[in-house]
Amino acid sequence: MTKNEVKNSKNEPTNLLVCGGAGFIGSNFIHYMLEKYPDLKIVNYDKLTYAGNLGNHKHIENNPNYKFVQGDIVDLEKLNQVIQENNITHVINFAAETHVDRSIHGGSKDFVLSNTLGVQMILDAVRFNNLEKFVNVSTDEVYGALELEDERMFTEDTPIMPNMPYAAAKAGGDLMCHAYFVTHKTPVIVTHCSNNYGPYQFPEKLIPFFIFKLLKGEKIPVYGDGLNVRDWIYVRDHVKALDLLLREGIPGEVYNIGSNNERNNLEITKMILKILGKGEEMIEYVTDRPGHDRRYAIDASKIMALGWKPDYPREKFEQGLRETVEWYLNNKEWVGDLWKKKDEMNKWMEDYVKKTDKPQERAK
Numbered sequence: 001m002t003k004n005e006v007k008n009s010k011n012e013p014t015n016l017l018v019c020g021g022a023g024f025i026g027s028n029f030i031h032y033m034l035e036k037y038p039d040l041k042i043v044n045y046d047k048l049t050y051a052g053n054l055g056n057h058k059h060i061e062n063n064p065n066y067k068f069v070q071g072d073i074v075d076l077e078k079l080n081q082v083i084q085e086n087n088i089t090h091v092i093n094f095a096a097e098t099h100v101d102r103s104i105h106g107g108s109k110d111f112v113l114s115n116t117l118g119v120q121m122i123l124d125a126v127r128f129n130n131l132e133k134f135v136n137v138s139t140d141e142v143y144g145a146l147e148l149e150d151e152r153m154f155t156e157d158t159p160i161m162p163n164m165p166y167a168a169a170k171a172g173g174d175l176m177c178h179a180y181f182v183t184h185k186t187p188v189i190v191t192h193c194s195n196n197y198g199p200y201q202f203p204e205k206l207i208p209f210f211i212f213k214l215l216k217g218e219k220i221p222v223y224g225d226g227l228n229v230r231d232w233i234y235v236r237d238h239v240k241a242l243d244l245l246l247r248e249g250i251p252g253e254v255y256n257i258g259s260n261n262e263r264n265n266l267e268i269t270k271m272i273l274k275i276l277g278k279g280e281e282m283i284e285y286v287t288d289r290p291g292h293d294r295r296y297a298i299d300a301s302k303i304m305a306l307g308w309k310p311d312y313p314r315e316k317f318e319q320g321l322r323e324t325v326e327w328y329l330n331n332k333e334w335v336g337d338l339w340k341k342k343d344e345m346n347k348w349m350e351d352y353v354k355k356t357d358k359p360q361e362r363a364k
């Protein structure tokens with residue numbers, strides 16, 4: 001075997017398993033990869049929780065290189081079966097419970113199951129089937145928080161110090177990846193990305209939530225003083241970074257992904273209001289979220305050294321946000337279908353309220 005063949009066999013995914021590919025980032029990733037690599041075969045393995053939406057993939061349903069299988073990442077037997085039946089070479093994992101408020105108010109058991117145990121099951125599947133590479137998509141929230149006046153940023157060496165159940169469950173998965181790499185040499189890469197925005201995002205998250213509410217003429221709730229800072233990245237820039245890491249990332253390494261685009265919530269809110277031609281009277285300040293991290297900031301120089309850079313850096317944020325708002329305005333059928341799921345979306349909150357008299361019930 002020549003050197004090139006060895007490189008190819010390790011770095012070029014031919015049959016890719018995408019776990020959680022019916023959610024926001026996973027959907028954008030699948031669209032990007034199918035467009036860019038006409039010979040790549042993708043299996044989208046997703047449990048279809050309330051956040052999974054096959055409506056994201058209507059336009060690729062008949063693509064012979066795309067297949068959907070409904071399944072849970074916690075189910076190792078099914079993972080093994082799908083991997084073997086489809087000659088999978090590489091895995092990327094987006095599957096997770098992702099809504100921070102739910103993890104705080106609605107109980108965190110499902111978070112630990114999917115975000116920690118689920119990752120461990122994928123690691124076992126990767127190991128037992130001798131796969132070439134596994135990219136586990138994680139979050140900058142595992143690092144905890146910075147103060148507003150702090151000039152530091154999160155690097156890959158920043159200690160893991162999550163402050164909320166969602167982030168702690170994600171950190172559990174990340175630590176499993178580290179342990180499997182050290183113990184079993186499982187070829188796994190972990191990524192820590194900042195807040196994403198763009199098309200196909202479920203409207204419980206800030207940007208689509210605000211757009212949906214404003215389109216209905218409702219006020220938008222801003223937590224606390226609105227000064228909490230996040231680094232915002234356009235989702236397509238994130239998926240391009242993941243494509244690069246699937247090919248060129250070094251197993252055992254962690255990579256931060258961010259656009260050096262720190263913005264506070266109030267700034268984003270005002271930009272959305274401006275794009276939609278609405279006034280600041282539509283803002284309603286509400287009690288802050290418990291344990292609300294003040295600031296996240298990502299140092300992405302390690303992945304930039306591999307050749308990645310965002311197409312939507314800080315200077316193009318308003319343009320990216322405008323394109324995102326336009327996408328939601330132009331995709332009325334997609335928005336309408338999701339709006340029908342509104343009751344399901346809010347069910348966790350109703351259940352929580354019902355259980356407030358029985359604290360032991362809330363943990364379930």
Ligand SMILES: NC(=O)c1ccc[n+]([C@@H]2O[C@H](COP(=O)([O-])OP(=O)(O)OC[C@H]3O[C@@H](n4cnc5c(N)ncnc54)[C@H](O)[C@@H]3O)[C@@H](O)[C@H]2O)c1
Pocket residue numbers: 019020021022023024025026045046047048049050051052053071072073074093094095096097098099113114118137138139140170192193194195196197202
């Ligand atoms: N959205 C962000 O801003 C952001 C930022 C950094 C990192 N991340 C990470 O990226 C990943 C994807 O985030 P997202 O915003 O696309 O999430 P999402 O909530 O939109 O989608 C999650 C998907 O995972 C599926 N899923 C959940 N549990 C599953 C299980 N046990 N088995 C199989 N499928 C399951 C859901 O059905 C859904 O399709 C997550 O791991 C998240 O932690 C997200």
